[in-house]
Amino acid sequence: MHIKSPGVGTDSLSKAQKEFNRLTKRIARLxxxxxxxxxxxxxxxxxxxxxxxxLQARHNDARAALVRQLDQAFETYKLTKGEKNKITDLIGQCIDLLERGHENLQPIIDKHAPPLSEEEEAEADKATSEMMKQLFTIQYGIEFDPDVDVSTQAKFMAYVDEKMAEREAEYEQQEAQAAERRTRRKKSPKQQAAEEQKQAEEKNITKAVRTLYMDLVKHLHPDLEPDEAEKLRKTELLKQVTTAYQANELLTLLRLQLELQRIDQSHLENLAESQLKYYNKLLKEQTRELDEALLAEQQDWSAFTGKPYYFTPTPVAMELDYQHQKSGLDYKIKQLEAEVLAFGHDPAALKAFLKTHKIPKAGTGPLIFGR
Structure with missing residues (x-):
């Protein structure tokens, strides 16, 4: 869909014609x-x-094999206290394997992570509760009553749900009051004129699209077609026309008109400026909807990968990221398998490996041992 210039370049096109060309080109690209x-x-x-x-399953299998090898070395190799502490730390970082098909590691995990005392558990629960309070205060603005009991997850979420419901009810009440004030507020003559103009433009836009739609419907009506094959073709085309009309897809209707020879190139080039104005408004809206549709696709992929949507905005970026992730995981698997083999036969190799490991200081948070 393109309005051709009768002269050289685009100087002979009007502003509305240039806008029509720009929008139709952008819509086709989107x-x-x-x-x-x-x-x-x-x-x-x-x-x-x-x-x-x-590959992820193989990676977790290799990590599980390393956990078993580290546990065996802990029991059989002559290791210093520091080296044993490092093995305990590394095994503790693999606790996620229990939820990844390696429940049989539970005895090893338990052995290297003895249960906390009642005092330690209470302190840990209190710290977790305080952290969650801060998180919900920052993210949702929820203020926690100092005397409220949120000692369990159920109590915590019940309190949060109660506060969110109160805020929602307050917001709805404010919106209802604001709507009532807007209804009572008398519009100025300028505001009234602007609203009437907007309504008139929307009516003209709807009329412009409906005119295209009715022309195509009359041409494609299958009941008037005696030939069965042609009747099926027209029925399918009529579905496309109806879908485009319901979605206000002006460009699709214009394309179908061209394809069915209901209009020709000269028709586009001689469209009245007032009609182009309404067409361009619809095309802008279609452009906005396509921008939103593309963003929605990118955000769906972002939810799948856990990465920001702008990290893989195109299929090419998606492919490059996938190849990078796949090759990186394959390298980790080979490295883990080599380490398991080496540590099982050579205590010196294990000691050299442990020498490079640093136990995180308290407060840095848990790490997943995904070597």
Whole structure:
């Protein structure tokens, strides 16, 4: 869809015609980007399932083998107290394996992570509760009553739900009051004129799209077609026309008109400026909707990968990130398998490995041992 200039360059085109060309070009590009990204994400999800998930399972198997080897070395090798402490720390960092198909590691995990005393458990629960309070205060603005009992997760969430419900009710009440004030407020003549103009423009836009729609419906009506094959073709086209009309997709209706020879290039070039104005408003809205659709696809992929949506904004970036993740995981697996083999036969290799490990200081948070 393009309005051609009758002269050289684009100087002979009006401002509205140039805007029409710019918008139709952008819509065509966005439509392709949305389809390409959606198809690439669908294919990539399948590849992750078929290729990457098995690698993750192999990686966890290798980590589990290393845990067993470290535990065996702890019991059989002549190690210093510091080296044993490092092994205990490394094994503790693999606690996530219990939820990844390696429940049989529980005795080893328990042996190297003895249960906390009642006092330590109470202190840990208190610290967790305080941290959660701060988090919800910062993120949601919830103020916690100093006397409220949030000692368990159920009590904590019940209190949060109560506060959120109170805030929601307060917000709805404020909105209702604001709406009532707006209703009572008398519009100025200028505001009234602007509102009437907006309503008139919306009516004209709707009329412009409906005119295109009715022309195509009359041309494609299957009941008037005696040939069965042509009747099926027209029925399918009519579905496309109806879908485009319901979605206010002006460009799709114009394309169909061109394809069905209901209009020609000269028709586009001779569109009245007032009609182009309404067309351009619709095209801008379609552009906005396509921008939102592309962002939604990118955010869906972001939710799948756990990375910001702008990290993989295109199928090419998606592919590069996947290859990087896959090759990195493959390298880790080979490294772990080599270490398990070496540590099982050579205490010196284990000691050299432990020498490079630093036990995190208290307060730095848990680390996942994903070597």
């Amino acid at each position: 439509e392709k980007e949305v389809i390409d990204f959606r198809e690439a994400a669908t294919a990539m999800r399948q590849r992750v399932q078929n290729e990457y998930r098995p």
